Amino acid sequence: MTLPQEIIRAKRDGHAVGDAEIGEFIAGLTSGDVTEGQAAAFAMAVFFRGMDLEERVALTRAMTRSGATLDWAHANLPGPILDKHSTGGVGDNVSLMLAPMLAACGGFVPMISGRGLGHTGGTLDKLDSIPGYQTQPDLALFERAVKEAGCAVIGQTADLAPADRRLYAIRDVTATVESVSLITASILSKKLAAGAQALVMDVKTGTGAFMDSLQGARELAESIATVANGAGLPTSSLITDMNEPLASAAGNAVEVLNAVDFLTGKHRDPRLLAVTLALGAELLALSKLATGVEAGKQALEKALDSGAAAERFARMVSALGGPGDILERAHSHLPRAPVLVDAHAQKSGFVSAIDVRAIGLAVVELGGGRTRASDPIDPAVGFTELAPLGADVGPDSPLARIHARTPEAAAAAAESLRAAYRVGDSPPRLADPVIERIAGGP
Numbered sequence: 001m002t003l004p005q006e007i008i009r010a011k012r013d014g015h016a017v018g019d020a021e022i023g024e025f026i027a028g029l030t031s032g033d034v035t036e037g038q039a040a041a042f043a044m045a046v047f048f049r050g051m052d053l054e055e056r057v058a059l060t061r062a063m064t065r066s067g068a069t070l071d072w073a074h075a076n077l078p079g080p081i082l083d084k085h086s087t088g089g090v091g092d093n094v095s096l097m098l099a100p101m102l103a104a105c106g107g108f109v110p111m112i113s114g115r116g117l118g119h120t121g122g123t124l125d126k127l128d129s130i131p132g133y134q135t136q137p138d139l140a141l142f143e144r145a146v147k148e149a150g151c152a153v154i155g156q157t158a159d160l161a162p163a164d165r166r167l168y169a170i171r172d173v174t175a176t177v178e179s180v181s182l183i184t185a186s187i188l189s190k191k192l193a194a195g196a197q198a199l200v201m202d203v204k205t206g207t208g209a210f211m212d213s214l215q216g217a218r219e220l221a222e223s224i225a226t227v228a229n230g231a232g233l234p235t236s237s238l239i240t241d242m243n244e245p246l247a248s249a250a251g252n253a254v255e256v257l258n259a260v261d262f263l264t265g266k267h268r269d270p271r272l273l274a275v276t277l278a279l280g281a282e283l284l285a286l287s288k289l290a291t292g293v294e295a296g297k298q299a300l301e302k303a304l305d306s307g308a309a310a311e312r313f314a315r316m317v318s319a320l321g322g323p324g325d326i327l328e329r330a331h332s333h334l335p336r337a338p339v340l341v342d343a344h345a346q347k348s349g350f351v352s353a354i355d356v357r358a359i360g361l362a363v364v365e366l367g368g369g370r371t372r373a374s375d376p377i378d379p380a381v382g383f384t385e386l387a388p389l390g391a392d393v394g395p396d397s398p399l400a401r402i403h404a405r406t407p408e409a410a411a412a413a414a415e416s417l418r419a420a421y422r423v424g425d426s427p428p429r430l431a432d433p434v435i436e437r438i439a440g441g442p
Contacts, residue, residue: 001024002020002021002024004025004028004033004034004035004038004042005038007021007022007024007025007042008038008041008042008045011042011045011046011049012041012045012049014049016051016052016054016055017051017055017058018058019054019058022055022058022059022062023058023061023062023065025042025062026059026062026063026065026066026163027062027066029066029163029166029167030066030067030162030163030166036170039166039167039170040170040174040176043167043170043171043174043176043179043182044174044176046176046179046181046182047176047178047179047182050179050180050181051181053226053227053230054230055181056181056184056185056223056227056230057227057230057231059181059182059185060184060185060188060189060192060227060228060231061192061231062163063161063163063164063167063185063186063189064161064188064189064192064193064231066161066162066163066164066189067159067160067161067162067163067193068157068159068160068193069160069192069193069194069195070110070139070160070193070194070195071195072108072110072146072195075143075146075147077108077146077147078106079106079107079108079150079289080107080108080197080198080287080288080289081107081108081109081110081195081196081197081198082102082107082108082109082196082197082198082199082283082287083109083110083111083112083191083194083196083198083199083200084098084099084111084199084200084201084202084279084283085187085191085199085200085201085202086201086202086204087202087203087204087209087210087211087220088116088120088121088204088209088210089120089121089204089206089208089209089242089245089246089356089360090119090120090121090208090242090245090246090250090356090357090359090360090363091121091245091246091247091248091249091250091255091272091386092120092121092204092242092246092247093121093123093126093246093247093249093255093256093258093259093272094202094246094272094275094276094279095111095113095123095153096123096126096127096153096255096256096259096313097259097262097263097276097309097313098276098279098280099111099151099152099153099312099313099316100149100150100151100263100309100310100311100312100313100316101276101280101300101303101304101309101312102150102151102280102283102284102300103149103150103151103309103312103316104150104303104306104308104309104311104312105280105284105289105290105296105299105300105303106289107150107283107284107287107289108146108150108151109146109150109151109152109153110142110143110146110151110152110154110194110195111151111152111153111154112154112155112156112157112160112190112191112194113153113154113155114155114156115155115370116369116370116377118360118361118364118369118371119208119357119358119359119360119361119363119364119369120208120210120360121250121251121252121255121360121363121368121369123153124153124154124155125252125369125377125379126252126253126255126256126259127153127256128252128377128379129252129253129256129334129335129379129380130256130317130322130323130326130333130334131322131323131333132321132322132323133317133320133321133322134154134320134321135153135154135155135320136154136155136157137152137154137320137321139157141319141320142154144319145316145319145320148315148319149312149315149316149319150312150315150316151312151316152316152319152320153316154320156190160190160193160194161189161190161193163189164185164186164189164190167182167186168186180219180220180223181223183220183223184220184223184224184227185227187201187224188224188227188228188231188233191228191233192231192233196233197233197234197287198233198234198235198283198286198287199228199233199234199235199283199286200235200236200237200238200279200280200282200283200286201221201224201225201228201235201236201237201238202237202238202240202275202279203217203220203221203224203237203238203239203240204217204239204240204241204242205217205239205240205241205242205435206241206242206243206244206356207242207243207353207354207355207356207357208242208243208244208245208356208357208359208360209242209356214239214435214436217239218239218436218438220237221237221238221239221436221438222237222438224237225237225438225439234286234287235286236282236286236437236438236439237437237438238275238278238279238282238434238435238436238437238438239434239435239436239437239438240275240278240433240434240435241271241431241432241433241434241435242356243353243354243356243389243431244271244354244356244388244389245354245356245359245386245388246269246271246272246275246433247269247272247386248269248384248385248386248388249382249383249384249385249386250359250360250363250368250382250383250386251363251366251368251379251380251381251382251383251384251403252368252377252379252380252381252382253334253335253336253379253380253382254382254383254384254403255382256330256334257330257331257334258384259313260310260313260326260327260330263304263309263310263313263327264307264310264327265304265305271388271433274432274433274434275433275434276300277297277300277301278297278434280296280297280300281293281294281296281297281300282296282437283296284296284299284300310327313326313327314326314327334379334380335379335380336380336403337378337380337381337382337403337404337405338404338405339402339403339404339405339406339407339409339410340401340402340403340404341401341402341404341407341410341411341414342398342400342401342402343398343399343400343401343402343413343414343417343418344393344394344395344398344399344414345393345394345398345399345418345421345423346418346423347394347423348392348393348394348395348423349392349393349394349423349424349425350390350391350392350393350423350424350425350426350427350428351387351388351389351390351391351393351399351421351422351423351427351428352389352422352423352424352426352427352428353389353421353422353428354389354420354421354422355419355420355421356420358416358419358420359383359386359416359417359420361416362383362413362416362417362420363381363382363383365409365412365413365416366378366381366382366402366403366404366405366409366413367381367405367409368381368382378405380403380405381403381404381405381409382403383400383401383402383403383413383417384400384401384403385398385400385401386399386400387399387400387421389427389428389430390427390428390430392427393421393423399417399418399421400417402414402417
């Protein structure tokens with residue numbers, strides 16, 4: 001057995017670390033034999049020296065093996081296990097629609113999602129705004145919901161990839177979160193542990209993204225696609241734009257209502273539709289549920305227009321403890337803020353640029369997000385009718401509608417919105433929200 005400090009020394013000095021040594025280190029991290037100080041030193045060594053493909057695959061597999069793995073073979077599901085992961089943004093409620101859309105096309109989606117931290121929203125926080133919905137069910141209920149609805153979106157259990165949970169906590173306080181090697185292993189270990197058979201990765205870039213540069217987004221997208229396929233998980237990555245909120249809503253309950261309107265056809269934000277269809281089509285093509293991306297897109301559009309995707313969403317919500325009439329009475333079930341105020345720009349014109357991170361932080365200031373993992377969430381607050389790039393704003397066309405707990409909070413949010421929006425005399429050139437595809441599948 002190689003001592004942890006020797007593994008750290010090798011990586012510190014720029015040498016490749018073998019599969020066995022990585023496996024030993026992660027096993028020690030899980031058991032407690034590797035100290036927090038040693039884990040921090042290892043993370044810092046990887047941050048500065050990086051890892052080659054073989055090391056990243058070995059780290060991903062070792063972290064996957066650190067806890068329980070879900071095996072869906074016993075469930076006899078008549079379709080492939082599909083999953084999607086996003087690096088996070090503002091107004092990114094794609095999972096709420098994509099999971100039931102894929103289920104309506106013959107896939108099964110046991111999606112393990114996270115909570116919001118910083119300026120980005122969390123899928124679990126959004127689902128927590130649905131009365132009765134269990135985001136932390138036991139394994140039996142999770143499996144039953146997947147069987148009955150074809151999809152279930154829940155939080156990570158304590159048994160899945162515990163090494164990742166411990167290493168991430170250490171990375172978070174040692175300024176090593178941004179390591180592409182460690183991000184790759186962190187994401188993929190959870191997806192492999194959940195039993196995914198095909199994965200699509202949504203890597204955001206722009207003012208509201210974790211990777212604000214296209215170069216950084218491309219590096220992460222390529223790493224995940226390459227390592228995932230090396231670990232036996234067919235994967236493609238899409239780089240998508242986060243220079244404006246993806247949905248016209250940002251918050252928790254307001255994004256759930258946006259998702260219900262999307263599924264029922266009442267309202268679909270164009271950029272949100274484009275990204276959701278692109279991600280879903282990749283998965284249907286990867287899993288052979290569609291003959292190609294274009295056929296996958298057509299199948300997803302049919303699932304939306306026929307109401308089949310909406311029905312799957314309603315079935316999922318009911319199976320996990322939520323109301324059975326969420327589609328019909330979403331307004332009644334979801335919490336609503338007592339103060340509604342329109343925020344107007346300081347001058348009339350066209351939206352030429354948006355500081356999306358600032359909008360996310362404004363949601364946090366309203367109480368709809370957290371700066372620490374233990375912070376409580378107000379599910380009712382947030383923004384709706386967010387003006388997109390190119391929108392004509394003025395006295396009759398506000399930047400957004402604010403949903404707040406108090407008039408004072410609404411006034412502060414209005415100031416934050418005005419600071420986040422740049423208004424010019426002419427509309428900007430609008431770009432496709434799907435910027436690039438990183439092929440990873442067979």
